Amino acid sequence: MQQVRSRFGELRPPLRGPEEAAFEAERCLYCGDVYAKAPCTVACPADIDVPGFIRAIAEDDRDSAADIIFAENPVGGSCARVCPTQELCEGACVLNHDGDRPVSIARLQRYATDSRLMHGRAEGEAPAAIGGKVAVIGAGPSGLACASVLRSLGLSVTVFDARTAVGGLVRYAIAPYRLWASPLDEEAQQLVARGVEFQLGRAIDGPEALKALESEYDAIYLGVGLGEDTMLDLPGKNLPGVHAALPWIEALKAGEMPPLGERVAVIGGGNTAIDVAREAMRLGAREVTMLYRRTQAEMPAYGFEVEEAAEEGVRFLWLTIPVSYVGKGHVEGVTCRYARLSEPDESGRRRPEEVPGTDFVFPCDTVITALGQNPRKTFLGWIEGLELRGGRIAVDPTTGQTGNPKYYAGGDAVNGGATAVEAVREAKRAALAIARRLEEVRA
Ligand code: SF4
Structure with missing residues (x-):
């Protein structure tokens, strides 16, 4: 089966080889030697000894680096690709303080773990069973x-x-x-x-x-x-052209071209919604617009990702509540109503309230809902x-x-x-x- 590849390539490409890895590793100040725990490790939910594995890479000992990573995180190779490191280890790196760019921790982690996973090595003994x-x-x-x-x-x-x-x-x-x-x-x-x-x-x-x-x-x-995805129970929800985010992404991962028109509306404000919007842009949609019922300040998506999506051409309609899908035989638009924010709800975010008499139809030929599961x-x-x-x-x-x-x-x-x-x-x-x-x- 042919795979549908993004025309922009990989978002976080691997380091090019030992020279680039050594250069990047040598930028590290090994804060673990100064602090009880380096800030990057404190920021890592898996508690990986970041300066420890970076030092091993600097000493050209990829195997030890991989050991350090996998000791704390058995999916350390996958996390090197998907972690929002700007919000975690790289966001906490002390090099940011002087306006420098942080050490590329994720790419170094990928360098070490790929080396182990691609080339393997003789496995040690499996731990003896103690019962249980x-x-x-x-x-x-x-x-x-x-x-x-x-x-x-x-x-x-x-x-x-x-x-x-x-x-x-x-x-x-x-x-x-x-x-x-x-x-x-x-x-x-x-x-x-x-x-x-x-x-x-x-x-x-x-x-x-x-x-x-x-x-x-x-x-x-x-x-x-x-x-399963949470779907909006709106009139017209069964119209062709209305999709849930996860099956849409899964089809893409399976190598199929998912259903996509020219004008795409993505409903939601989380990271999956951003993913779908950015992916739709890469797949060639002419116009991708995110409809979100609050404002950018309340969006659950990471701020840097919202900005990156905007730079890539994704548009945003804030304070917009979908109320129905319209179309004859296929979705042709989303009827929306403007909202205003009132008191905070249990999530701490201000609650959107519909503003009567503000309905309008947002024209589109594809709707993808990304509202969580x-x-x-x-x-x-x-x-x-x-x-x-x-x-x-x-x-x-x-x-x-x-x-x-x-x-x-x-x-x-x-x-x-x-x-x-x-x-x-x-x-x-x-x-x-x-x-x-x-x-x-x-x-
Ligand atoms: S905070 Fe940055 S410089 Fe300090 S140990 Fe971590 S990666 Fe190295």
Whole structure:
């Protein structure tokens, strides 16, 4: 199958080779020698020893650099491609203080991890099993990180996923301009080499299947993410030309040209909405406009990405609430109503209120809605004692334990949809708590 490639190429290209890597690594001031922890490491949700791996690269020891990265983040190669580093490690780099550009931490991380994943090396011994079996449901970043830590601690781990490949949203839902392919399979292979078992293509599709896991495993980690896209229940929602963001991106990742006209309206204000808009521009749409019901200040998308999208030609209609889709046989426009902002809601952002009498039709031939995803209520409803708060799994924030003591959770199903590396952080915390609990049971 032919792949549809972005005409702008990769957003974060790899370093060109050892010389460029050494040059970039030598820009680092190794703040870890001065501070208890370097600011870049403090800003890394996975707690990677950034100056440690940069120093290893400077000493031309890529293998040690990869060890340092993968010790904290088993999907460190994928995160090197998708992390919003401007907001994390690179945003915290002290070189910013003097107006200099930060060390290119993500590209160095990719340099080190690619070297390991592409060329491999003799694997060490898998950690000896100490007793205790854990099932991990979901093979996204959260599930993989949880499995990695548990296995390091000597527990037996089996990862289940309904899909036949690992990676979750990182594989299927990150727009190709940002990430065409990531080394997820190679990263999972490293876990297999350490003794993690995978059961891919195995859906836990009913209460009986879940009960079977409960009786076979000592603990269960839920890295199940979220479900289908949230769709606006508007008149005309079934018109051809109205699409949900995730299947649209997934089609693209599968090598198909997704449905796209000349005038595209993207509904939403989060990072996925930005991804879809920027991807549509790259695929050749003549005009891409984001419709958002609040203003730029309230957008959940990262500010720098909004600016980059605008530079690429994406337009924005703020304070705009879609009220219906119009068209004969195909979408031809979105009827919108202007909004004004009132008091803050539970999210802390000011609530948009419709302004009567301000309806207008925004003409377009493609609508893509990117409004987040729904929680997996049916699946989660099968778990006794598990509580949802605002559609998210309620957990003890220090352990990730749910209302059912056998279950722990992390990632999007808990945080409502954040970055892959935040999912890694939550998974690591839960894995340590699971190991502690099973040790208490064994004692
Ligand atoms: S903050 Fe920047 S200069 Fe300091 S250790 Fe981290 S990458 Fe190096």
